[in-house]
Amino acid sequence: xxxxxxxxxxxxxxxxxxxxxxxxxxxxxxxxxxxxxxxxxxxxxxxxxxxxxxxxxxxxxxxxxxxxxxxxxxxxxxxxxxxxxxxxxxxxxxxxxxxxxxxxxxxxxxxxxxxxxxxxxxxxxxxxxxxxxxxxxxxxxxxxxxxxxxxxxxxxxxxxxxxxxxxxxxxxxxxxxxxxxxxxxxxxxxxxxxxxxxxxxxxxxxxxxxxxxxxxxxxxxxxxxxxxxxxxxxxxxxxxxxxxxxxxxxxxxxxxxxxxxxxxxxxxxxxxxxxxxxxxxxxxxxxxxxxxxxxxxxxxxxxxxxxxxxxxxxxxxxxxxxxxxxxxxxxxxxxxxxxxxxxxxxxxxx
Numbered sequence: 609x610x611x612x613x614x615x616x617x618x619x620x621x622x623x624x625x626x627x628x629x630x631x632x633x634x635x636x637x638x639x640x641x642x643x644x645x646x647x648x649x650x651x652x653x654x655x656x657x658x659x660x661x662x663x664x665x666x667x668x669x670x671x672x673x674x675x676x677x678x679x680x681x682x683x684x685x686x687x688x689x690x691x692x693x694x695x696x697x698x699x700x701x702x703x704x705x706x707x708x709x710x711x712x713x714x715x716x717x718x719x720x721x722x723x724x725x726x727x728x729x730x731x732x733x734x735x736x737x738x739x740x741x742x743x744x745x746x747x748x749x750x751x752x753x754x755x756x757x758x759x760x761x762x763x764x765x766x767x768x769x770x771x772x773x774x775x776x777x778x779x780x781x782x783x784x785x786x787x788x789x790x791x792x793x794x795x796x797x798x799x800x801x802x803x804x805x806x807x808x809x810x811x812x813x814x815x816x817x818x819x820x821x822x823x824x825x826x827x828x829x830x831x832x833x834x835x836x837x838x839x840x841x842x843x844x845x846x847x848x849x850x851x852x853x854x855x856x857x858x859x860x861x862x863x864x865x866x867x868x869x870x871x872x873x874x875x876x877x878x879x880x881x882x883x884x885x886x887x888x889x890x891x892x893x894x895x896x897x898x899x900x901x902x903x904x905x906x907x908x909x910x911x912x913x914x915x916x917x918x919x920x921x922x923x924x925x926x927x928x929x930x931x932x933x934x935x936x937x938x939x940x941x942x943x944x945x946x947x948x949x950x951x952x953x954x955x956x957x958x
Contacts, residue, residue, distance in 0.1 A: 675783030675955070676723070684741035685753060697743065697753070698722055698778045704745075704754035705797075706927055708763060708770035711934035714927070715777035717943040720953060721925055722751055724785040724795035727956065731792060786944050788818045788951045795948065798920025799927050800824075800831045802902045803874040805947065806922035810878050811890045811901075820949040824929035825936075831919075831928045836899050839913045845896075849882060852895045856883030863907045876902040876922060890921055924948065 676695035683690050683697055698719055706718040726743050729735065729750070738744050745753035760767035785792045794816060798805075801824045808819035828834045840848070846858045849865075858865050869880040877889030878901075889901035900918040907913075920926075925947040933943050941953040 674779070676778070681726070681742045682740065683753070684738045684744040686745070689741055694723065694726075695778055695782075697726070699774060700745075700753040700755060701751045702774050702777060703756070703759040704752035708759075708766075708773060710927075710931045712773060712777060713934035713938065713940045713943065714931040715773060716781050716940035717925065717930050717934070718797070718927065719774075719777045719781050720784050720786060720940060720944055721795040721797050723781070723783075724787075724792045725751060725797075727785060728792040728794050781940065783955045784953055785956050786818075786948050786951045786953055787956070788948070790957070792956060793818050793948055793951055794924075796921070796924035797927060797947075798922055798924065800826050800834065800918045800920065801874075801922045801926045801929065802876065802900075802918045803827075804872075805924065805926055805929075806872075806876060808923050810872070810876075811888070811921055811923050813888075818948045818951045819923055822947060822949065824926045824947075825932045826926060826928040830932055833899075833919070834917060836916045836919075837913055838896060838898055838916065839911055840896070842910050842912065845912050848896060853882060853885050853887065856885045858883045861907070862912045866905055869905075874902060875904070875917065876900075893921075 674695065676698065677693050679694035681692055681694055681697050683692055701722040702715060702719050705722065706715060708715070710718075730742055734742060735744070735749055737746075737749050743750045745751070756771060760771070763770045786795050787793065796808075796819070804821050804823050807815070807821045809815040810821075826834075842862045845862060845865075849856055849858060856865075865883050867881045868886075870878050871889075872878060877892070879886060879888050880892065881887070882892065887895075889903075892898070893901040893903070896914065898914055899916045900920060900922060902918050902922070903914045903916045905912065905914055925944065930943045930947070933946065934940070938946070944953050945951060
């Protein structure tokens with residue numbers, strides 16, 4: 609009996625303790641997985657959800673981040689080169705280029721068009737007239753610009769109200785552009801047209817798919833000085849024309865100087881012969897400083913009178929048209945996509 613007890617103790621010893629002497633406790637076989645209730649969950653940080661490490665915040669997703677404020681420009685104001693950010697520049701342009709009394713959606717459309725215009729100009733290599741600057745305040749080259757102080761002097765008692773409207777127009781469209789195939793368009797604009805805007809090819813002999821003729825709603829009832837006249841004596845007119853067109857033959861009666869006049873249905877002159885020299889209607893408009901190329905010519909004695917409708921080159925967005933469309937409920941994006949055919953509004957690269 610005693611031998612059996614001793615043998616049993618020896619077998620128990622060999623079964624349970626000998627593996628420790630050979631390399632540690634026995635392991636589960638490789639084909640056995642632990643049961644679910646045998647697994648303790650890995651500790652988690654209670655403030656961090658499970659998954660990958662969080663990414664660094666994107667500046668563009670930060671509601672306080674401004675694309676315009678982070679875009680530096682060098683602007684030539686008069687003879688002085690001034691560094692400023694895009695927001696400051698656009699505030700000056702919108703103050704100068706569109707009446708502050710206009711609908712807010714029209715002002716937003718103007719802000720986006722102005723932003724797009726300067727970005728297109730920079731992307732195209734800038735201006736040879738001011739290689740040291742991104743923009744200037746000469747409207748024959750870039751866009752007009754007006755400081756807050758100068759604008760306030762003109763606005764009088766409504767200065768704070770108008771300044772706030774323009775600031776909203778710029779900041780609420782931060783970074784937005786008119787895009788065609790993802791790139792900023794040549795977002796030209798003008799004051800008012802007669803029934804329809806002009807195709808760029810008819811004005812500048814360069815066709816652009818987004819600068820096509822479209823209907824526009826402004827008219828005599830909504831545009832101050834919609835109709836205007838410019839009168840010249842025969843001597844004054846001859847002097848102006850020969851300074852620009854020295855090869856023109858301006859003899860006899862002024863009624864014989866203008867021939868082969870070609871006009872669009874709305875009355876805009878596309879081309880005509882001036883003393884035997886073919887001239888675009890927009891070029892004659894520039895030579896004589898007419899308000900637009902939509903004109904007729906009348907002669908009485910020694911006086912030549914140009915009767916003009918609308919104001920500007922007629923291409924791209926009509927500012928008074930945009931104001932009428934905004935008053936009819938259009939948003940600034942809809943207005944811009946109306947005037948720039950096939951384009952869309954969004955951030956560059958977005």
